[in-house]
Amino acid sequence: MPLFPVLLSLAILVLGWDAPLQAQAPGGWVEPDASAFRTKFTPEHIRSFMPARRGSFTFPFPYGTQAARISDATDCRGSDCLFPIGYSYWRNTNNHAGSDDMLIFLSFDRRRGGAGPTLFRYDKTRDTVTKLGPLFDPTDRLSWASAEGWYFSATRPTALYLNDGPRMIRYDVNSRSKETVFDVTDTWGPDKSLGQMHSSNDDLVHSAVLRIRDTGEPLGCLVYHERTGHMAFFPKIGIYGECLLDKSGHWLISLENIDGQFGADMRVFDLANDEEIGRIFDREGAVEHGDVGYGYLVGADDHNALPNASLVWYLGQQPAKGPVVHYNANWNLNALHHLSHANAKSDLPAERQFACGSNAEQVSGVQNEITCVRLDGSRRELIVAPVLTSLEAPGGVDLASKMPKGNLDITGEYFIWTTNLGGSRLDAVIVKVPFHLLFE
Secondary structure, three states: OOHHHHHHHHHHHHHOOOOOOOOOOOOOEEEOOOOOOOEOOOHHHHHHHOOOOOEEEEOOOOOOOEEEEOOOHHHHOOOOOEOOOOOOOOOOEOOOOOOOEEEEEEEEOHHHOOOEEEEEEEEOOOOEEEEEEEOOOOOOHHHHOOOOOOEEOOOOOOEEEEEEOOEEEEEEOOOOOEEEEEEOHHHHOOOEEEEEEEEOOOOOEEEEEEEEOOOOOEEEEEEEEOOOOOEEEEEOOOEEEEEEEOOOOOEEEEEEEOOOOOOOEEEEEEOOOOEEEEEEOHHHOOOEEEEEOOOEEEEEOOOOOOOOOEEEEEOOOOOEEEEEEEOOOOOOOOOOOEEEOOOOOOOOOHHHOEEEEEOOOOOOOEOOEEEEEEOOOOOOEEEEEEOOOOOOOOOOOOHHHHOOOOEEOOOOOEEEEEEOOOOOOOEEEEEEOOHHHHHO
16 A cells, blocks of 8 residues: 555544545645745736636646636637626535536626626546536526626535525526525515525525615615525614625624724624624624634634734624634735635534635735635645736726635635736636645
8 A cells, every 4th residue: 555645544543633635636835824925927927827728727836736727718709708706705616526527607798798607517537627608598687697696505516596686596507497495575575686695504594685676775684594484684783784694504694884983893693593692893803804614704804903814703602702813924915805715614613624815916016825724823824826816907897806706615625716817808717725735
């Protein structure tokens, strides 16, 4: 038997490493505090290793990670039509565990030469990317959607959650069939719509922001329990931001500026009895740009004394502040502006898990990077790949669209984001995450 598997098995047995295992992805490295800044790649350098058509490539030294280009110029007839990845907590990849194939969805603006929401297949064994085509017929109004806020189910490999006015829809990307999960029309009237949806990882609890359709004004957050049909509504009491359902479906976090000071505050609800159990004000460490696990939340603390700090909050009956999991060497570069924890596991405590983040800035030519961190406060930070976005380049239309806001897949083995590659159009890239380095 080869020596390495024996040593790895002994290490797991002796050290108690119970992080999820994968065929170890190559490249990447761990830094104690991500304090080293690397020079941004020029567009010419990017073109030297990035394939012109969809397919696999390897990031050059010092990264060495394997990746694949998902979109290319043919998807937009040469124009800039790809909508950006929705956000760090909405999975663009399906539950592909146990399969050779991964499904990916992106949306290409029909007004700029695209075909709307589109499905791709990534062969994990051959590292090939195949465009399967549009998800909707051109006569369907959803073919015009940006797909922002859509996400794959955690348990159903072909199910995609999407909002259609007052309805939450579960859409099968293979059969092209639609199933209404819930509709708010009867309770709140035909002038309402849903947005910023989330689902528990067992697909039984769902949340959404309830809005006035014509104005977009948020009214608060509703939670629907699919098994019992129970629907709860938590009206806003401050300037509303969004609500986040944890992956167990037991806890809800509402982000709203309650006191009119600083930024968004956190209201925490126990969904077992629909009770508000705590309020955390922004100045006390309420997070923004965060993501949820099972009973905890990780995100940015903009009032922390440490530069650009991110921390964990344990929800429970009394929300408790956990460790700082990341901060920068100085205030000039914010490496983890949008954290993704779409890989959260129910059978591991937060301290034995990790999250990954991305950002784009224009700071003296410094390279923004996909960075992953353990959630135990050890400050072990994994450098995965360069973001490859230039805020000065035209690709991406506006500043918000240029932000990568990438998300992890459900296994934590892959990270997908959108980037302008320093050029005139937005494209999607996926990279294999060598997360085993965080647990060595």
